[in-house]
Amino acid sequence: MSVEKLREIICQSDNIVFFGGAGVSTESGIPDFRSANGLYNEKTDSTYSPEEILSHTFFMKHTDKFYEFYKSKMIYKDAKPNNAHIALAKLEEEGKLKAVITQNVDGLHQLAGSKMVLELHGSIHRNYCMNCHKAFQLSYILEASQVPKCDDCGGIVKPDVVLYEEALDSDVLEASLEYISKADVLIVGGTSLSVYPASGLVSYYRGNKLVLINKTQTPYDVRANLILRESIGEVLSKACMK
Template identity: 35%
Template sequence: MYRDHPDPELDRVATLLARAQRILFITGAGISADSGLPTYRGIGGLYHERLTAEGLTIEEALSGEMMALRPEVSWKYIAEIEANCRGARPNAAHRLIAALEQEKPMVCVLTQNVDGLHADAGSRNLIEMHGTVHRLRCDDCMNARRVADYAGLQIPPECPRCGGIMRPDIVLFGEQLPQRALERLEHVLQQQLDLVISIGTTSVFPYIAGPVVWAAQDGVPTVEINPGDTEVSSIVRHRLRMTASEALRALWDRTHPSEAAEG
């Protein structure tokens, strides 16, 4: 259907996508919006401009310090947020990026999201910079486990190995980024990328905007997919003011003319 409506910018980006063999996708909360998840601060969108029952900002409640001192407070809101997001499924944007990974020599996804939807869609070359709510860990004995959701979970959950408090394997406010994820990103950036595409992120964090800035300075084509303006909008070579699903479906139709777009 998209091919019936010519769009020169979409055509240019589709040409770049078809030719590219090594692509880095950078994704934020906007890519999960079509799955029904809030876009404001990712999963924290439920608390926009209001305090928790304890009189805390959501940043204070979901901080590493609070998890260490009063884990029941952090877990209360982590569990509430997970319950509101439970049942979300990957949308067309997640699925089409995963499909491209099967076609190209190197497609990597760097995501800020902790919802696990990229993994659910089939992406394997995935850098979850902020972790995932679907993995729990114990900081006392380093035991880890995966959970589909928090239904029936004791809050806060005890570690079955040592009896300590388990926590979601996510980066809370005030915590450092995981070194392994940073090293993986550095490795990807050394692979002579052909295309960098930023989707659904305001790019306020340096480690999210940085790869776009580097690519633009190095002459690597850059694309932003976002209905609004962001920190990298003036830097990228091509802009698609569309939602993630709209843009990915349109690009898929243009690069796969014999197939119907998914979703």
């Protein structure tokens, strides 16, 4: 019944914005962070926690250890878009979805065909020299046997992902606020809405069609007009079927 209701909401709107988190990509085989089987609950031999390793301080002090973790736990180069990514790309193509705002760094929305994707936490597919700012593709990072260094100036190459202690890109944040505040329908999926400042974006939504698709409760459940606890890929593919 809830999926039918979502289908009705989608049919009646051409100003939809989607805001998604790690749960959008779990069906592509990429683990999330905070669930029981998530990255932060994995047992490791390291004396450092994943949160510590994924911080700016750690990157600067222990770049080699950062890259060991990053290349083994954060990059899934063979991952493919799932039904959620595909359904959202289709909605955009139909002119109904105005933007995808994502906390993910995997690039799967673009791989599925989405054009307007705002990446709050950056992307593993963009990398740059911290010294001369030369850009590098993901393959350059993966092929480096040690810490990747710029082939022009020798500077350290850093992934364009937002680490703990780093600020979000102000332009991406501003554009996200703009899309959310003007949206008729806001669909939020695969996120616990517990990480700030990204989760605070939902509070800028002014409409009355807030849809939450998440397997667990979120702080915004009380504000939602529709809540679905099923698989996000299944829900979106069914709701977007004509």
